[in-house]
Amino acid sequence: MEGRTRNRPAVTPPTEGARPTLKTIAFMTGLGITTVSRALKDAPDIGAETKERVRLVAKQIGYQPNRAGVRLRTGKTNVISLVLTLEEEIMGITSPMVIGITEILAGTPYHLVVTPYSSSKDPLGPIRYILDTGAADGVIISRMEPHDPRVTLLTERQLPFATHGRTEMGIVHPYHDFDNERFGYEAVRKLVERGRRRLVLLEPPPHLTFHSHMRTGFERGLKDFGAESVSFHQVNIDYSLVAIRDAFEKLMGSSDAPDGIVSGSGSGAIALIAGIEAARKKLGEDADMVSKVPSDFLRWLRPEVMTMYEDIRVAGRELARAVIGHIEGRPTETLQSLSQPEFQPPMQR
Amino acid sequence: MEGRTRNRPAVTPPTEGARPTLKTIAFMTGLGITTVSRALKDAPDIGAETKERVRLVAKQIGYQPNRAGVRLRTGKTNVISLVLTLEEEIMGITSPMVIGITEILAGTPYHLVVTPYSSSKDPLGPIRYILDTGAADGVIISRMEPHDPRVTLLTERQLPFATHGRTEMGIVHPYHDFDNERFGYEAVRKLVERGRRRLVLLEPPPHLTFHSHMRTGFERGLKDFGAESVSFHQVNIDYSLVAIRDAFEKLMGSSDAPDGIVSGSGSGAIALIAGIEAARKKLGEDADMVSKVPSDFLRWLRPEVMTMYEDIRVAGRELARAVIGHIEGRPTETLQSLSQPEFQPPMQR
DNA sequence: CCTGAAATCTGTAACGATACAGTAACAATG
């Protein structure tokens, strides 16, 4: 007991000018490193006044915990991983998704890491990597299938995640989805209101969950509003624009030509329009079209197309909230959301 | 000296089932942890046969260095940070950029972290964060200005970076850019070839470097090919589509109407087209247009627009290569690239 | 047989944080 105020702190002075650590705060306050650590996490065994002091100093010197230190010790990475596919880039979905996610993460210690499929078509690859290396605390995936092996794996290994789209495997998990069934249904309603009766659907690829959602809505609409379906299964929204155009040109030129079109994607709609024109028909006269869109280019360039806007940025926000909720252990039911399609007002001229 | 083969290894057996570490390999090979570490980095003081053995075991058990361990010890994060602005999302540039970058990073230990501006318009904010927390080994930034404070700061603090766009401050740094001067020049050539003489430019915002590039090319073209300029400075490509349309409608309706249009952005072109049509003029008749585009929607929907494609995905690849090159200390001159605009072939009908 | 150098290999400390098992001071209790 030969200290001055209390007893000599066992903490040696930190190097000048370097980034502040717990040690810096410990030295400045005269406390132990452990105390500082616990004070900053508001542990119950630290005095109120001490906590206040520590917090003040920490704020003053701009202390930010060293991520590597925390990660090494606790395993917590403070990383959310967005697992991407090339298809999504092509659909122009990544931009707003990334922005939406980062909007939410900005207020948290989480960083967003983008993990792509390495062109090999193994969807489990990136998931395995994240699981094996403990690269993230949570994962966001998309292009969901009814029985999705990624969901199985993530659930088994207990890594929190959220999905853009739903599954049908009896596993309750966080998701955000666009109500594609409703979209299909309302699209048919709109077309029938315009006097159209012979409708086609440019559908999502059959292995994805929202394929059946959209088709179900479409067919329910046909029945409820009294229209018939024109078969068009040669292509889907994952096909190249050229393939879609060529297939649709053929259909529009045939005796079986539809007069109403529902497009499951904005870029698909572009190809369909080209197909219509290649068949020397005119949109708005020979046929009407309703399309789901992720931007409003179509509305500007082809205002005769009726559009329902899928707000991917909102989806990004919802998904980010959902993964974090999952990480924090909130009840899964509260981490599911469905966004309702609405027709966009026609472009004012 | 009571060992069996040589002497008893000082390494205790690692926990079963856990992720393999250097300790695991050390135990399996009977070597010390240090030796294993050095063997894996091919240090000169380790025997050839030992290295071979270590590498084999490491590969067999799928060893991957713990990022937190490395980062804590060495400060190397193996992270590249892409600093984004909201404007880029609006221009739909983020998607292909992210994909391009990850394509390159896939073959390296680097991860891509996306760091957005937090709507506050402080461009140095995210840079300071990265510098202060040592969050990344390298940074990719865009929307460059002639005198860009981010470049000053990054250079001062010696954090490797690459820029999408150039600066004019005498600092030699890695970049990738689209040759906007050439674009402006060739656009004018094309329009004059079509018999157009009174040209406008929808230009980039004046504070960005490529504003003057594009304008210089445009004006050089006017002089070389004998055309005149119609003033149109009320808006630029950063304005809302509605603002651009309204301004252009007014211009097209005036006695000063141009007959040739150069659009510095694809979305701008959409608004210009709307403006033309609102003024009851017709593209291809009353005026021709050349636009820079990041996708080929325009080509599909308005084939009468002549387009030069800026491949953002390639830009992402170049930028990723450039930052890594910078990190590895390769000469800066080899880390600069300029992509040449080329007219896209007209859409086959 | 000793010395020195070369070739290989190894233990310890440290990066920054936290879990855990204390310790010290003081008050209340019997």
Add this chain to the structure above:
DNA sequence: CATTGTTACTGTATCGTTACAGATTTCAGG
């Protein structure tokens, strides 16, 4: 006064990796 409990704080070990300063063995040269 000893015991017990409570409050407030702290030292040590550890996560996985690497820098650094040895340690051990072998062998050539004297």
